[in-house]
Amino acid sequence: MFDNYKFNTNVMRVLIYAVLFILLVVTIVPIWLLLVNATRSTTEIQQGISILPSTHLVENYRILLSKGLNMPRGFANSLFVAVASTVITVYFSMLTAYAIVVYEFKGKQLFSNFIVLLVMIPTQLSIVGFYQYMSRLGLTDNYASLILPLIANAGGVFFGKQYLESMLIQDLIDAARIDGASELGIFHLIMMPLAIPGAATLGIFAFVASWNNFFNAFILISSINKYTLPMLVQTLRGDVYRTEYGAIYLGLAMTIVPIIIIYALFSRYIVSGIAMGAVKE
Amino acid sequence: MSLVNFRRNYYGYLFIAPFVIGFLIFGLYPLYNTLALSFTDFTLMSRTGTFIGLKNFERLFADDVFMKAVRNTWLIWMLNFIPQIGVALLISVWFTSTRLRIKAVGVWRALFFLPNLLMPAVVASLFFGLFSFYGPVNQFMVRAGFLQEAMHYLQNATITRGLVIFIQWWMWFGQTVIIVIAGMTSIPIPLYEAAMVDGATSTQMFRRITLPLLKPILIYIFVTSLVGGMQMFDIPFLLTDGRGSPSSSIMTNNILMYMKFASSKGHIGAASAVGVLVFIMTCICALGIFYLLREKDSTSNNKPKSRLFNNLNRKK
Numbered sequence: 001m002f003d004n005y006k007f008n009t010n011v012m013r014v015l016i017y018a019v020l021f022i023l024l025v026v027t028i029v030p031i032w033l034l035l036v037n038a039t040r041s042t043t044e045i046q047q048g049i050s051i052l053p054s055t056h057l058v059e060n061y062r063i064l065l066s067k068g069l070n071m072p073r074g075f076a077n078s079l080f081v082a083v084a085s086t087v088i089t090v091y092f093s094m095l096t097a098y099a100i101v102v103y104e105f106k107g108k109q110l111f112s113n114f115i116v117l118l119v120m121i122p123t124q125l126s127i128v129g130f131y132q133y134m135s136r137l138g139l140t141d142n143y144a145s146l147i148l149p150l151i152a153n154a155g156g157v158f159f160g161k162q163y164l165e166s167m168l169i170q171d172l173i174d175a176a177r178i179d180g181a182s183e184l185g186i187f188h189l190i191m192m193p194l195a196i197p198g199a200a201t202l203g204i205f206a207f208v209a210s211w212n213n214f215f216n217a218f219i220l221i222s223s224i225n226k227y228t229l230p231m232l233v234q235t236l237r238g239d240v241y242r243t244e245y246g247a248i249y250l251g252l253a254m255t256i257v258p259i260i261i262i263y264a265l266f267s268r269y270i271v272s273g274i275a276m277g278a279v280k281e
Numbered sequence: 282m283s284l285v286n287f288r289r290n291y292y293g294y295l296f297i298a299p300f301v302i303g304f305l306i307f308g309l310y311p312l313y314n315t316l317a318l319s320f321t322d323f324t325l326m327s328r329t330g331t332f333i334g335l336k337n338f339e340r341l342f343a344d345d346v347f348m349k350a351v352r353n354t355w356l357i358w359m360l361n362f363i364p365q366i367g368v369a370l371l372i373s374v375w376f377t378s379t380r381l382r383i384k385a386v387g388v389w390r391a392l393f394f395l396p397n398l399l400m401p402a403v404v405a406s407l408f409f410g411l412f413s414f415y416g417p418v419n420q421f422m423v424r425a426g427f428l429q430e431a432m433h434y435l436q437n438a439t440i441t442r443g444l445v446i447f448i449q450w451w452m453w454f455g456q457t458v459i460i461v462i463a464g465m466t467s468i469p470i471p472l473y474e475a476a477m478v479d480g481a482t483s484t485q486m487f488r489r490i491t492l493p494l495l496k497p498i499l500i501y502i503f504v505t506s507l508v509g510g511m512q513m514f515d516i517p518f519l520l521t522d523g524r525g526s527p528s529s530s531i532m533t534n535n536i537l538m539y540m541k542f543a544s545s546k547g548h549i550g551a552a553s554a555v556g557v558l559v560f561i562m563t564c565i566c567a568l569g570i571f572y573l574l575r576e577k578d579s580t581s582n583n584k585p586k587s588r589l590f591n592n593l594n595r596k597k
Contacts, residue, residue, distance in 0.1 A: 129315030
């Protein structure tokens, strides 16, 4: 009877690995085809599917540039917006979360509940009013309209609060106060260095969100030299590239490679960060 | 309260001030502005508008494009959410099972999550390429003999909508797996041990222990997915022509809003009306789900939980 149980477990295990493998293939194959096709010439791509890379990477890049697509510029724009967004999100989210966790003030619970409420509200739907307001202020086609709203990033505050609550910092803060540190000084010099793992996780999410953000940039940014990568990618669909499949795939691949590298380096933080954002104790 | 304490707590207000000011300027006012614009005939061309009451809303309800967009959005969201949560629950049970002891859970989980990090604009363009007439899917289907001749997938309404549903599922099921696993591993193992001693089957344990204790997390997934799903834009917009083609099968709320916004005159009054209606619909559904389910959670679910804990104590 025990052997039977063991046998059943093993059969189930084999079946489960088979299902997991199929899911893995479904997950990875489209991404792999994208990366491989970026290295193949258009004729090779038209001849059939290949799982192995070819040798036309540089050629594809030349075609991409010859059509007037300014990839380096798009990279620089995206990088600037993403880094600025990350810094703003991390700093102000941590500051707000720190206030909720460390201080006792009237309306604190209300404010804390309000943050949770904000996380559940579909803010993208006010984009039209936002656009019209920004155009009155003369801030359309300006990166400020993409970056400054992140001062009030409810998701970031929620994550920061979860993280700071899991750290025991009250004693350290009291010790620093006895030593005569200022409140802002304690936040900058004691809390921030201790919260680096949490701040880094939050930073990765903020970076990826900004890097991938299409909708807001698409509505707010209009001049082509300010286009971020998602907007440049969208122009690859135009007539100029109609038959240059290799170059199109390369353009697409180039925009996701930085994210894949970040993920390869920090996947542990990212996975635990997602879990932490959702699971309350 | 001593003066020292008062001073310190006053810093609480000081530290949340940037958030509050930022929210008022960049969150609340634009929301109010959208609402105000929805009662006007404001266009981007004229840059002025007059108050026209509820006309924008009346026009939306008279025009069946709006109802179609709302229906599409719900359909696409539900058909990707159900398999997403189903697959996630199944995989998470396998990954956390002490009987199966699946190897390299971290690696599987990390790989399943990868599509979520990719730029939606790239994902849409990638699937557009894969499913184009001369693309790899046609090459494969014809050579393997599944199809007599190559076909235009993205001109078929059902296939295109199915593809959007698949892409949404593909991008999000990995994230749901991570959250569900985190929830399952936070359930105390002695609960399962006690149930096993009492002779519970694994199905019983899943229904009586795992699901009730997972409820807050399932609500979180449900609500965040719904809010995101109602704002779906990038994938359906970039997969075809940006107008929900073929035959408006993938026209979503936000695509309709964008079409009004980007129309030749730029009817931002009408675009705002779409935003306002979808905003109200989403908030009612999301907050309704959140409060209804949470309310139940605190009353009816306490009983089975405490009974289990009693059992546990008795065994000791």
